[in-house]
Amino acid sequence: MVTINENRLKKLATLEAIYTLHADLMQTLDLACRAGCDVCCTRNVSLTSLEAVLISNHLKKADRPDLDDSLTAAKNLPRFQPLVTTNGLAHLCRLGKEPPEETVNPDWRPCPFLVDHRCSIYAVRPFACRCMVSKTVCQQDGQAEIDDHLLSLNTVFMQFIEHADVSGYTGNLIDMLLPRTPGAEKSSRISNRPIEMILLPPEHQSRGHDIITKLNALFP
Ligand code: SF4
Numbered sequence: 001m002v003t004i005n006e007n008r009l010k011k012l013a014t015l016e017a018i019y020t021l022h023a024d025l026m027q028t029l030d031l032a033c034r035a036g037c038d039v040c041c042t043r044n045v046s047l048t049s050l051e052a053v054l055i056s057n058h059l060k061k062a063d064r065p066d067l068d069d070s071l072t073a074a075k076n077l078p079r080f081q082p083l084v085t086t087n088g089l090a091h092l093c094r095l096g097k098e099p100p101e102e103t104v105n106p107d108w109r110p111c112p113f114l115v116d117h118r119c120s121i122y123a124v125r126p127f128a129c130r131c132m133v134s135k136t137v138c139q140q141d142g143q144a145e146i147d148d149h150l151l152s153l154n155t156v157f158m159q160f161i162e163h164a165d166v167s168g169y170t171g172n173l174i175d176m177l178l179p180r181t182p183g184a185e186k187s188s189r190i191s192n193r194p195i196e197m198i199l200l201p202p203e204h205q206s207r208g209h210d211i212i213t214k215l216n217a218l219f220p
């Protein structure tokens with residue numbers, strides 16, 4: 001019989017294998033992203049509960065009370081709170097329904113884990129940070145420059161990351177890492193869903209085939 005702990009360890013191993021596959025893909029790209037470049041480090045980062053567990057485990061070992069303080073200080077600051085997950089979006093798409101309107105502002109920064117222009121949880125940062133890349137250095141008021149096919153592949157990675165945590169939740173980094181407050185779960189955490197269909201446009205399917213095969217192999 002598989003215990004809850006063994007099950008969680010298995011899920012964490014799957015998550016880390018997905019991160020590794022994505023890192024392999026990123027290594028093939030010519031990107032402007034460098035250590036100390038932090039325009040993208042906003043409070044608008046979303047993640048799954050499994051990703052939050054990976055970060056929490058890291059924080060426990062790191063013994064960084066300053067990071068706990070930063071998280072707590074960010075509790076009442078504006079941030080992006082998603083209303084639909086990536087697989088939830090695929091579900092709506094399959095039903096021909098419109099997704100809910102979400103509010104996000106790139107000025108909602110910095111992320112509470114940004115210390116001296118560096119990510120203090122870099123090794124365990126969520127996928128939303130791993131896929132935030134640009135071919136040119138982002139300016140304060142500018143956007144990242146990213147190819148459409150990479151955006152599509154990143155969406156596929158997000159779908160598999162959510163699928164790996166199908167009994168869990170998705171929410172903002174701050175909401176997911178702060179201790180739960182009564183009533184907060186409902187408004188700030190949304191239930192994950194399994195993959196019903198892959199969100200990959202026809203023009204990107206040939207490039208995505210190899211990655212999807214590798215991702216599928218992580219779910220025997
Ligand atoms: S996405 Fe933009 S701001 Fe972030 S590290 Fe890359 S170039 Fe810098």
Ligand code: SF4
Pocket residue numbers: 040041042045111112113114115118119120121122125126129
């Ligand atoms: S978790 Fe790290 S990489 Fe992600 S936004 Fe925060 S400081 Fe930046």
